[in-house]
Amino acid sequence: MKWGTRYGPEYVNRLYTTIKRQTKRPTKLVCFTDDASGIDDGVQIEDIPAINLPPDLINLPWRKLTVWKSPLADLANDVLFLDLDLVITGNLDDMFDYEPGRYCVIENWTQLGQGNGNTSAFRFPVGKYAHIFNDFQKDPDAVLNKYRIEQLYISREINDMVFWPRDWCVSFKHSLLPRWPLNFFVTPKLPANTRIVAFTGKPDQDEAARGEWPVKHWIKKAYKHVRPTPWINEHWK
Numbered sequence: 001m002k003w004g005t006r007y008g009p010e011y012v013n014r015l016y017t018t019i020k021r022q023t024k025r026p027t028k029l030v031c032f033t034d035d036a037s038g039i040d041d042g043v044q045i046e047d048i049p050a051i052n053l054p055p056d057l058i059n060l061p062w063r064k065l066t067v068w069k070s071p072l073a074d075l076a077n078d079v080l081f082l083d084l085d086l087v088i089t090g091n092l093d094d095m096f097d098y099e100p101g102r103y104c105v106i107e108n109w110t111q112l113g114q115g116n117g118n119t120s121a122f123r124f125p126v127g128k129y130a131h132i133f134n135d136f137q138k139d140p141d142a143v144l145n146k147y148r149i150e151q152l153y154i155s156r157e158i159n160d161m162v163f164w165p166r167d168w169c170v171s172f173k174h175s176l177l178p179r180w181p182l183n184f185f186v187t188p189k190l191p192a193n194t195r196i197v198a199f200t201g202k203p204d205q206d207e208a209a210r211g212e213w214p215v216k217h218w219i220k221k222a223y224k225h226v227r228p229t230p231w232i233n234e235h236w237k
Helices: 009-021 061-068 131-138 140-146 150-157 172-176 205-210 231-235
Strands: 030-033 044-047 078-082 086-088 104-107 117-125 169-171 196-198
Touching (some): 061 150, 117 196, 131 150, 172 196, 205 231
Parallel strands (some): 030 044
Antiparallel strands (some): 078 117, 086 196
């Protein structure tokens, strides 16, 4: 799903070429977007479904709730949702075989043991949990007053949620980046069994590959640092 200007078409295209490399079965990529310019012809383009969101939230992750709509384009059965700010580093076929027919999601790296999913990468059967979208459509204020972020809303409203194996999906910042001050001297390493590395917030994939962490405040520059990380460009292409 792509909207706005932060992520250009190259993020979709690199995701597409990586998916083709990292799947053995016939697999298609569907991009829900408000601007299809520059996106590879092999990607199926769909409009982002409408959602009853306040204008100040329309460009925040709450908009991702539209994928819970049913029907959803021409999709059926288990669908794997992938954010644009990630790098696929391993085979994805197992992510379709794991706990089929259920909502599978990353256990949020900063809230381990609290039952909270991180929706950077999740799989769901189209239509099974349509109440997520429908309930929000009917009364968005009730949901927004109760939940701070969309992924917490989903985690609390699906009673058979299951987490991916922890080593499949990791966070660049929270799982791989060495702690201060080692982050100034040690390059982040990629674990062997990892399938997906998420780059939530900053740095983005290209920035981390170059060893750049864009920060303005001088205090943050004292500890927000990443060494050039070559394996990112080896996979993100």
